[in-house]
Amino acid sequence: MFKPITIKDIAQALELSPSTVSRALSDSYEINEETKKRIIEYAEKHNYRRNPMASSLRHGRSYSIGVVVCEVANSFFSQAIDGIESVAYGKGYHVIISQSHDSYEREVVNIQHLANRAVDGLLISMSAETKDFSHIANLHGHGLPIVFFDRIIDSFETHTVTSNNREGARMGTQSLIDRGFRKIAHLANAPHLSITAERLDGYKTALKQHGIPLDESLVRYCHHGGRVQQEVEDAVRYFLSLDEKPDAIFVASDRLSMGCLSAFNKLAPEDEHLSVAGFSNSDVLDLLQPGFTCIRQPAFEMGRVAMEMLIQLIESHYPVYEFENTVLSTELISR
Amino acid sequence: MFKPITIKDIAQALELSPSTVSRALSDSYEINEETKKRIIEYAEKHNYRRNPMASSLRHGRSYSIGVVVCEVANSFFSQAIDGIESVAYGKGYHVIISQSHDSYEREVVNIQHLANRAVDGLLISMSAETKDFSHIANLHGHGLPIVFFDRIIDSFETHTVTSNNREGARMGTQSLIDRGFRKIAHLANAPHLSITAERLDGYKTALKQHGIPLDESLVRYCHHGGRVQQEVEDAVRYFLSLDEKPDAIFVASDRLSMGCLSAFNKLAPEDEHLSVAGFSNSDVLDLLQPGFTCIRQPAFEMGRVAMEMLIQLIESHYPVYEFENTVLSTELISR
């Protein structure tokens, strides 16, 4: 049905060889200006576009990269994707987004799908469920360039980009302490995510710095990262059921913050109040909950940096042995 | 660097011809079960994957489709994408998502980028800015299968999927009327979008049915679809400045609803109240604004149907001349 014009067609029409046309179209210096002009004009007139598949096959490169995130309907990730795209387009790369929905199984399928040469490299933020990394190890072992961002794993020798989760969590928790709260709960993400441990650590540090003893019963994990609202509700209900209720909560993520606020609205009695601070890149949350103090990650920047690192890996002609672990700083937005 | 195993490698190792291997791997009936087993085992052991580029080049098909939406960080579109993916994966298609950010220019670039054989077909929801369709007309004219969904244009002979915007808007407006409001404003999307006209129409119908005269000054458009918060604030400020302020607003979209609620929070005096109803597929909005009545579109279903139609176009061996304009129904969620 859809039969685009090829280099051969142009060559025939202009009575030249395909190689000449190819060269002219990539603006080779060894082609007569006159001829070049003729070719380019003809190509434009018949709106020729290079067949990317043939080109890729020839080069052994697809000029596209795969991004694996848990979901795109998430301010943090969509901002990161914008950052990725901003670099990718500039360097002539395509971006293929794929969502794991925080399911291990889907993550495996998607990565497999992307991997075999359909992409030149992978930008991965781990799913909340993933504990076994062999699907990635395999590809990485065969030399597929991979950069991890945000939810990283350190069992691989490669570049990573994260934000300063410890410091962010510390600042967030401290902001609650500064407002006079002492019984501060922590609503955490899935336990085996890198960000979960780091943020928990920051929370603990803040408590320690102010001589507040850590109460393990005030820390609750959400194994599905809040994707299942039920688990958030369970956690909030648990907090509300305690003899000594917490007077504030420090929440580990965007989605959890939303879940937490809405669960609280639903479960708590009218007159009950609870102060919440947490990680969030959501404008909506800002807008609708003016009192909400949040830790903002430089998501766009993170995407940008990750993509730049990936391109560096892809385009390097020698194997790379030195890896960077970039840590960007977070920002406290309090009101 | 990354050098995956090819059919030729397998053939060599097993002392067979590439074609035999190829056939075995696509489970051809004409290959000896014994040989087939050997080949498949070897392939699995060395985890062979078919090079999609070569395969595509050969078939003249990429088995991937492009999706063009304004943004993914939007409940409606991310749900629609989930619907699209659910069908696509089942049928062996890849989904390449690209965001126009409601900019005409980016839409043109993205579509160009996707079009030339990198994809077998396109699923498009128009950007708010787009008035000129020649970039699409061109491709469509050359036979590239295209299905429009949600924000459609009817200057093309092809399938479309929308929801019943008129009826949704009518129900939403009526719900406000039922609650006793008479001065109902309408915060509309960009004027040249199909959905804008339809929703405006539904709003008018509801007013008419209840004998409320239409006051044109109560209708305000957002030319950037609410992407620029300023324009939403301007509209809200305008409503608040009227001598006869509206007592309710019917809002045309997700993003506008958020913008509107937050602008109102920001601009209106404490004691001022305003009832809002509007189109929205956002869970967050539901959660944080319990009083918000919304019109929900079957986004997932819309994606599903659009993708099925597209596959039908792609896989049809004859030119298709009969086109369907599917309209799915919307749902009123009131509280």
Added chain:
DNA sequence: CTGAAAGCGCTAACAA
């Protein structure tokens, strides 16, 4: 400055 030819990996006639 231009052309001929080979080959990226895969598949499908055609032959055997």
Added chain:
DNA sequence: TTGTTAGCGCTTTCAG
């Protein structure tokens, strides 16, 4: 049941 061959569209030596 298996092999041979040609070619998808593009690029790049190598040879004029």
